Amino acid sequence: MSLLDIVVLCGTLLAIAVYGAWKTRGLRDLEGYFRGDHTMKWGTIGLSVMATQASAITFLSTPGLGYEKGMAFVQNYLGLPIALVIVSALFIPAYYRFGVYTAYEFLERRFDLKTRQLGAFLFLVQRGLAAGITIYAPAIIISSLVGWNLDLTILLTGLLVVVYTVSGGTPAVSLTQKHQMGVILVGMLVAFGLIAFYVSQQIPLSQALGVAGKMGRLEAISFSMDYSERYTIWSGLLGGLFLSLSYFGTDQSQVGRYLTGKSVTESRLGLMFNAVLKVPMQFFILFTGVMVCLFYQFVEPPMLFKRSAVQAVYATPHAAEMKELEARYSSVFREKRDWVRTLAAALERREESAIAAAQAVVKSLEKRGEEIRSEAKRLVQQVDPKMEVKDSDYVFLTFVVQHMPRGVIGLLIAVIFCAGMSSTSSELNALGSTTTVDIYRRLIRPKDTERHYVIVSKALTAFWGLVAIAFAMTAYLVENLIEAVNILGSLFYGTILGIFLTAFLLKRVGGTAVFVAALLAEGTVIGLYFTTDIGYLWYNLIGCGMVLGLGVVLQALLPRAAPIAPAAGRG
Amino acid sequence: MPIDPDKERQIIQDRPPFFRSWTGVYALVLGFLGFLVILFHLFTRHYR
Numbered sequence: 001m002s003l004l005d006i007v008v009l010c011g012t013l014l015a016i017a018v019y020g021a022w023k024t025r026g027l028r029d030l031e032g033y034f035r036g037d038h039t040m041k042w043g044t045i046g047l048s049v050m051a052t053q054a055s056a057i058t059f060l061s062t063p064g065l066g067y068e069k070g071m072a073f074v075q076n077y078l079g080l081p082i083a084l085v086i087v088s089a090l091f092i093p094a095y096y097r098f099g100v101y102t103a104y105e106f107l108e109r110r111f112d113l114k115t116r117q118l119g120a121f122l123f124l125v126q127r128g129l130a131a132g133i134t135i136y137a138p139a140i141i142i143s144s145l146v147g148w149n150l151d152l153t154i155l156l157t158g159l160l161v162v163v164y165t166v167s168g169g170t171p172a173v174s175l176t177q178k179h180q181m182g183v184i185l186v187g188m189l190v191a192f193g194l195i196a197f198y199v200s201q202q203i204p205l206s207q208a209l210g211v212a213g214k215m216g217r218l219e220a221i222s223f224s225m226d227y228s229e230r231y232t233i234w235s236g237l238l239g240g241l242f243l244s245l246s247y248f249g250t251d252q253s254q255v256g257r258y259l260t261g262k263s264v265t266e267s268r269l270g271l272m273f274n275a276v277l278k279v280p281m282q283f284f285i286l287f288t289g290v291m292v293c294l295f296y297q298f299v300e301p302p303m304l305f306k307r308s309a310v311q312a313v314y315a316t317p318h319a320a321e322m323k324e325l326e327a328r329y330s331s332v333f334r335e336k337r338d339w340v341r342t343l344a345a346a347l348e349r350r351e352e353s354a355i356a357a358a359q360a361v362v363k364s365l366e367k368r369g370e371e372i373r374s375e376a377k378r379l380v381q382q383v384d385p386k387m388e389v390k391d392s393d394y395v396f397l398t399f400v401v402q403h404m405p406r407g408v409i410g411l412l413i414a415v416i417f418c419a420g421m422s423s424t425s426s427e428l429n430a431l432g433s434t435t436t437v438d439i440y441r442r443l444i445r446p447k448d449t450e451r452h453y454v455i456v457s458k459a460l461t462a463f464w465g466l467v468a469i470a471f472a473m474t475a476y477l478v479e480n481l482i483e484a485v486n487i488l489g490s491l492f493y494g495t496i497l498g499i500f501l502t503a504f505l506l507k508r509v510g511g512t513a514v515f516v517a518a519l520l521a522e523g524t525v526i527g528l529y530f531t532t533d534i535g536y537l538w539y540n541l542i543g544c545g546m547v548l549g550l551g552v553v554l555q556a557l558l559p560r561a562a563p564i565a566p567a568a569g570r571g
Numbered sequence: 572m573p574i575d576p577d578k579e580r581q582i583i584q585d586r587p588p589f590f591r592s593w594t595g596v597y598a599l600v601l602g603f604l605g606f607l608v609i610l611f612h613l614f615t616r617h618y619r
Contacts, residue, residue, distance in 0.1 A: 071611075071615075074611065078604065078607075078608065081600055081601065081603070081604045082601065082604070084600075085597045085600055085601065088593070088597070089593065089597065093582045093585075096578055096581075096582055097578060097579065097582060099575060099578060209618060210618065212618065213617070213618025213619060214618075218614065218615065218618040218619075219615050219618075219619065220611040220612075220614055220615050221608065221611045221612045221615045233608070263581060263585070264581060264582055264585040265585050265586070265587060265588075268585075268587070268593065268596075269587070269588075272596060272600055275600045275604075276600060276603055279604070279607055280607070283611075
């Protein structure tokens with residue numbers, strides 16, 4: 001990295017963090033520390049909700065998925081706007097009505113203490129682990145590409161987030177997220193513009209899109225009913241709806257963002273902002289990955305994007321085999337490049353037979369290239385069986401580091417760190433608030449001063465920050481990072497959502513019934529994860545459905561329902 | 572934890588800007604989602 005890149009990167013990250021901490025200093029009560037004194041407007045809430053969801057993984061894995069598999073992943077987000085409408089209509093009025101700090105506080109009002117503790121416990125387990133992955137993901141990839149020390153990268157970025165999150169609480173999180181989101185949007189637009197320019201230097205963009213279509217990269221919607229197909233409109237609408245409903249409605253890292261609203265209207269508008277913009281944003285990020293794929297049809301890509309894997313083999317007696325594979329890959333690339341140009345020319349002339357012939361050759365050469373890559377990956381694993389060889393998360397940053405101009409590299413690495421820091425700060429803030437409000441204040445020390453609770457909140461937020469950093473330092477890369485986080489969420493989200501939907505929709509079901517139903521549902525979901533290969537989005541539906549169904553059955557078997565607090569209604 | 576009457580009033584009287592009720596906003600958001608699905612479908616068909 002050049003000096004200019006380092007100045008841009010460090011200047012951006014430090015300026016936002018210092019400004020956020022300084023602007024929100026001196027908070028003395030929990031109302032200010034965890035709900036920002038209810039002063040946030042819809043724009044800040046909207047950007048804060050968006051920044052919390054869009055972690056570094058979004059900007060590393062999503063373009064990689066676009067590069068490798070095309071646009072199909074966008075379908076996973078189609079359930080999100082529906083979920084946000086439900087959260088806005090059902091969840092927000094309930095949380096405002098009871099004036100809660102955390103989503104789990106509501107469960108005690110509706111059911112009982114043990115159900116509140118179960119909700120809080122499930123959240124702390126899954127979010128505590130996910131926070132580690134959120135810090136680890138950008139650090140592992142950026143450190144390997146620019147040659148930084150991994151542990152030092154994790155430590156420095158982790159500590160920077162911990163400092164301003166602990167110091168300014170929720171107001172600092174929201175304020176920094178607004179600026180981080182600004183950097184992210186500007187950075188991604190600059191990246192897209194430059195990639196489009198590079199591709200247009202090779203062939204006109206209209207032809208390039210035709211080529212991407214013929215290579216199967218522009219299939220955004222699939223109506224297939226095959227349940228084993230990972231991305232279809234049905235799994236996206238249904239599974240995505242339940243995942244998003246659980247995430248936005250019951251995950252404190254999101255609930256904590258919109259509970260800072262000046263009014264119910266501001267909170268709802270913040271969510272509607274995301275309901276409208278999130279799907280186009282994901283489409284745009286995936287499309288950026290497709291453009292990178294097009295660029296690499298004309299400029300030779302590395303055989304394996306994870307350079308450290310190749311270097312590991314070069315340091316062994318297998319170096320000659322790796323060199324031979326790279327030579328074969330180069331030869332296939334050159335042949336494919338010529339055929340891609342032939343395909344583009346055929347598309348321009350609209351000659352169907354020539355298009356079909358060129359398309360068949362390009363696809364077969366692409367397959368041959370993939371076979372060589374698979375051989376290289378096997379060789380890597382022969383040398384080091386523990387090394388992760390899946391490299392799609394490295395595609396976008398490899399392109400950035402190797403082909404972007406100076407200054408822009410620093411900006412785009414800042415984008416990745418901003419995204420990681422914004423998600424991590426929300427997570428730590430939510431872990432701190434849940435541990436303080438649902439465990440410490442409720443069970444350990446119910447009556448003390450506001451100042452005492454703020455000090456405890458800061459200590460607990462710092463504690464979770466250190467746990468996340470420690471987990472990140474010992475984590476191992478699991479397949480695709482964005483999927484790892486989604487799988488982890490899906491294992492718990494269905495059950496948590498089931499508890500909340502029972503609270504809202506099944507007014508006769510009491511605390512004991514829903515508590516036992518939730519334990520049985522969670523056990524079943526974890527059992528299914530280890531024994532079947534059902535797509536992970538379905539766990540949300542299964543877990544939620546089981547809690548709702550079993551809750552009703554168990555309630556019928558129990559003597560009578562627990563007393564019910566005034567139920568949440570529509571505002 | 573009693574329910575604050577002011578909060579209850581605020582929730583009941585809550586109105587979105589430019590619309591009479593939130594139902595209109597939700598219909599617009601879901602309509603936009605439907606529009607995106609059609610757009611993605613046409614995009615897929617065009618480039619297949």
